[in-house]
Amino acid sequence: MRVSQLYAPTLREVPAEAVLESHKLMLRAGYIRKIAGGLYSYLPLAWKSIKKIEQIIREEMDRTGAQEIMMPIVQPSEIWKESGRWDVYGAEMFRLKDRHGREFCLGPTHEEMITTLVKNELHSYRQLPTNLYQIQSKFRDEKRPRFGLMRSREFIMKDAYSFDADEAGLDASYQKMYDAYERIFDRCGLKYRPVEADPGAIGGNGSHEFMGIADSGEAGIVYCDTCDYAADVEKAECAALPAPDEAPLPLEKKNTPGCNTIEAVCNFLHAPILKSVKAVAFTSDKGGLVLCFVRGDHEVNEIKVTNAIGANEVMMAPDEMIQEAGTVPGFMGPIGLDTKKCTILIDSTVMNMHNVCCGANAVDTHYVNAEPSRDFVYTKVLDIRTAVKGDKCPHCEGHLKEARGIEVGQVFKLYKKYSEALGATFLDPDGREKPMYMGSYGIGVGRTLAAVVEQYHDENGIIMPKHVAPYEVIVLPVNVKDADSFSKAEEIYETLNQHGIETILDDRDERAGVKFKDADLIGYPVRIVVGPKTMARNAMECKVRYTGEMKDIPLEGDYVKAIREVLDKTL
Numbered sequence: 070m071r072v073s074q075l076y077a078p079t080l081r082e083v084p085a086e087a088v089l090e091s092h093k094l095m096l097r098a099g100y101i102r103k104i105a106g107g108l109y110s111y112l113p114l115a116w117k118s119i120k121k122i123e124q125i126i127r128e129e130m131d132r133t134g135a136q137e138i139m140m141p142i143v144q145p146s147e148i149w150k151e152s153g154r155w156d157v158y159g160a161e162m163f164r165l166k167d168r169h170g171r172e173f174c175l176g177p178t179h180e181e182m183i184t185t186l187v188k189n190e191l192h193s194y195r196q197l198p199t200n201l202y203q204i205q206s207k208f209r210d211e212k213r214p215r216f217g218l219m220r221s222r223e224f225i226m227k228d229a230y231s232f233d234a235d236e237a238g239l240d241a242s243y244q245k246m247y248d249a250y251e252r253i254f255d256r257c258g259l260k261y262r263p264v265e266a267d268p269g270a271i272g273g274n275g276s277h278e279f280m281g282i283a284d285s286g287e288a289g290i291v292y293c294d295t296c297d298y299a300a301d302v303e304k305a306e307c308a309a310l311p312a313p314d315e316a317p318l319p320l321e322k323k324n325t326p327g328c329n330t331i332e333a334v335c336n337f338l339h340a341p342i343l344k345s346v347k348a349v350a351f352t353s354d355k356g357g358l359v360l361c362f363v364r365g366d367h368e369v370n371e372i373k374v375t376n377a378i379g380a381n382e383v384m385m386a387p388d389e390m391i392q393e394a395g396t397v398p399g400f401m402g403p404i405g406l407d408t409k410k411c412t413i414l415i416d417s418t419v420m421n422m423h424n425v426c427c428g429a430n431a432v433d434t435h436y437v438n439a440e441p442s443r444d445f446v447y448t449k450v451l452d453i454r455t456a457v458k459g460d461k462c463p464h465c466e467g468h469l470k471e472a473r474g475i476e477v478g479q480v481f482k483l484y485k486k487y488s489e490a491l492g493a494t495f496l497d498p499d500g501r502e503k504p505m506y507m508g509s510y511g512i513g514v515g516r517t518l519a520a521v522v523e524q525y526h527d528e529n530g531i532i533m534p535k536h537v538a539p540y541e542v543i544v545l546p547v548n549v550k551d552a553d554s555f556s557k558a559e560e561i562y563e564t565l566n567q568h569g570i571e572t573i574l575d576d577r578d579e580r581a582g583v584k585f586k587d588a589d590l591i592g593y594p595v596r597i598v599v600g601p602k603t604m605a606r607n608a609m610e611c612k613v614r615y616t617g618e619m620k621d622i623p624l625e626g627d628y629v630k631a632i633r634e635v636l637d638k639t640l
């Protein structure tokens with residue numbers, strides 16, 4: 070490819086809506102263009118990188134024995150109704166009708182489709198395990214599409230689905246995918262961490278997210294400073310924290326005018342926040358009021374609450390519902406309530422506390438010196454708070470640290486959820502019919518590219534890791550009008566391509582400064598400069614984008630080998 074022919078229109082001004090560096094740089098360098106909210110065209114540079122990431126994924130998937138297929142993007146509503154997800158998926162699902170009025174959706178994921186496919190084709194234990202994958206566009210109608218390829222509405226995803234005869238088989242398939250994911254992200258050059266994730270309604274411990282580490286990441290991660298434990302902050306287990314031992318004092322009611330936040334109450338009563346209990350009231354898709362109580366400085370974790378009550382989602386409870394249960398918004402407390410009128414969940418740390426302050430279920434009133442083990446009524450005591458840095462590790466004596474991440478992949482044990490709902494069964498060696506054990510495994514392909522750019526850039530532009538760079542080398546003749554050096558540059562360009570090193574030639578009649586800037590912006594891993602001055606030294610000048618390291622490579626001798634060595638050593 071010659072840069073004079075390359076369709077990579079660079080931009081001087083990026084739109085104000087682009088806040089992430091990866092989004093800005095991919096627009097500026099001519100990788101992507103937006104047509105509407107969350108909908109992007111991949112221009113040649115991005116598309117070449119995407120195809121390289123896809124190729125890495127294919128090779129590693131095929132290595133595990135998974136087989137590539139391609140399913141339709143448009144999916145009939147019937148299979149989603151059968152699994153029960155047509156109604157619960159909500160507004161993120163893009164729904165449409167055909168000319169006959171039949172309902173369809175644009176696939177946000179393919180569990181229903183693949184289960185329906187294999188249930189008619191896989192019958193015997195002899196055909197298991199099977200793992201099928203595809204690389205395809207998915208559609209999710211995000212409320213706020215943003216961050217370029219990071220959170221778009223149409224996006225490219227690799228999704229794989231495993232089918233096994235039993236749980237041990239599923240565990241083995243899951244581990245194979247987990248290992249393949251590590252190889253894939255290693256090869257892409259990404260800095261990542263696999264973390265324990267929330268398995269949602271399916272429960273168990275069967276989900277990991279692969280997080281690209283980046284301060285700009287949307288997801289919070291906690292990890293242990295001592296052992297290997299790492300988890301999505303939403304999922305991280307929290308140990309019950311100890312509280313100083315104190316003799317219980319008599320319960321007392323206090324007037325607290327206008328103090329309807331925990332900060333206001335603690336200020337007014339001069340009570341330490343570590344000796345206060347705050348409340349959050351939810352309702353869920355199952356209906357009913359759920360009152361949750363945590364230590365004043367902690368946050369209630371909605372996912373843990375959702376899982377604890379076996380719901381699909383929780384939302385803030387309306388004031389009327391709170392009043393019907395005999396309490397008052399802003400002054401809720403777990404004393405004197407009726408667990409027949411509401412579900413009361415108390416965080417396990419709270420039960421270790423003494424002489425605490427909490428709401429008294431009447432306007433402008435709080436209790437002080439409440440003794441949780443003596444005074445509180447509850448349905449259940451359990452872990453319902455969100456982990457914070459400094460918490461004790463659930464697996465060792467270490468402490469948790471925080472980081473931010475970009476979710477680039479997830480592996481998930483589905484067990485029998487879809488096979489039972491959709492009737493995907495097989496016959497075991499004794500001829501008994503059993504549901505298959507399934508796993509699902511996703512990688513965001515465009516998001517992986519965006520995460521790579523987010524991790525590798527500087528003030529001059531993108532720094533592409535060599536395995537995912539659109540071209541590995543750019544040959545840059547300083548002056549195309551200087552016949553000698555220009556023909557040498559062309560010769561080097563041809564030779565490198567013939568030897569399998571993907572090379573682009575900047576043959577534009579532009580000032581050298583402009584060409585240098587563009588090469589840095591696009592982020593080619595290695596830049597080779599040829600001009601009258603380097604010719605005088607009988608050399609080409611080689612610069613590594615990642616390290617900035619420069620050196621001369623002699624024009625005589627095996628320069629292909631020399632350049633290959635430079636490439637081998639760089640990012």
Ligand SMILES: [Zn+2]
Pocket residue numbers: 293294295296297298462463464465466467468
């Ligand atoms: Zn630990």
